[in-house]
Amino acid sequence: MLGRKSHGKTDELSENVLTQGRGLWTRNAVPGVRVRGEGLRRIRGEEWRSWSPRHSKLGAGILRTKSERASLLPKIGSQVLYLGAGHGTTISHLHDHMCGEGNYLGGSIISVDVAPRCIRDLVSLAKKRPGILPVLADARQPDTLRPWLNGRVDWLFQDVSQSGQVDFFLSAAVNFLSPNGVALLSLKSASEPNVEGGSEQHYAAAVDAMVASGFEVLEVIRLKGWEDQHALIVGKSPSKWP
Numbered sequence: 001m002l003g004r005k006s007h008g009k010t011d012e013l014s015e016n017v018l019t020q021g022r023g024l025w026t027r028n029a030v031p032g033v034r035v036r037g038e039g040l041r042r043i044r045g046e047e048w049r050s051w052s053p054r055h056s057k058l059g060a061g062i063l064r065t066k067s068e069r070a071s072l073l074p075k076i077g078s079q080v081l082y083l084g085a086g087h088g089t090t091i092s093h094l095h096d097h098m099c100g101e102g103n104y105l106g107g108s109i110i111s112v113d114v115a116p117r118c119i120r121d122l123v124s125l126a127k128k129r130p131g132i133l134p135v136l137a138d139a140r141q142p143d144t145l146r147p148w149l150n151g152r153v154d155w156l157f158q159d160v161s162q163s164g165q166v167d168f169f170l171s172a173a174v175n176f177l178s179p180n181g182v183a184l185l186s187l188k189s190a191s192e193p194n195v196e197g198g199s200e201q202h203y204a205a206a207v208d209a210m211v212a213s214g215f216e217v218l219e220v221i222r223l224k225g226w227e228d229q230h231a232l233i234v235g236k237s238p239s240k241w242p
Contacts, residue, residue, distance in 0.1 A: 026096035061232035074155035084160035085111035097132035159186040189229040207218040
């Protein structure tokens with residue numbers, strides 16, 4: 001059942017994304033259909049889906065950032081690259097934001113994962129949500145991604161919990177991110193065994209590597225409480241890049 005009560009102050013991050021009270025919501029591009037059993041709500045006569053910070057590191061980052069929340073979102077109607085797309089929870093909310101119903105906004109989400117099971121789920125999602133392009137590929141091998149991209153992207157997201165995740169994030173950025181582009185690294189501390197120390201040392205090492213590659217690191221958003229041992233590191237590529 002869709003909620004109809006007032007739930008606090010509403011702030012619009014885009015025409016398809018808003019916060020209401022402490023919740024994050026996207027306008028449902030496939031009305032009546034849930035992706036992960038999320039809550040649905042009527043807001044101004046339209047259906048919106050709950051974007052849970054417990055099921056999406058991007059959603060958690062948007063709610064916890066100290067910067068302008070909208071700055072973490074890609075441009076509506078743009079092409080983006082998402083490495084480690086998983087089963088598509090975050091992808092579906094990006095689709096609500098960037099593409100809209102029937103992809104009338106013209107967005108494109110290149111959704112990469114190495115697991116065939118995840119790709120099957122993404123293919124199923126893409127059938128109802130045009131604009132999602134599932135790609136079975138290894139994020140550590142940029143040449144396998146190149147055929148799926150129409151030039152460089154202004155927004156890149158990586159959520160790949162493997163050793164060396166910082167290195168292949170930077171490789172992807174050099175190969176595919178535009179100058180002055182935004183790149184977000186979801187860093188799982190426990191996946192970086194080659195760095196001594198705890199989570200804070202792992203985050204600091206990732207920041208140092210990004211800065212050494214030319215990035216301006218805008219923020220390190222710690223996700224503890226929703227995703228322990230995780231931080232979302234937000235960077236911007238330089239005007240002369242790569």
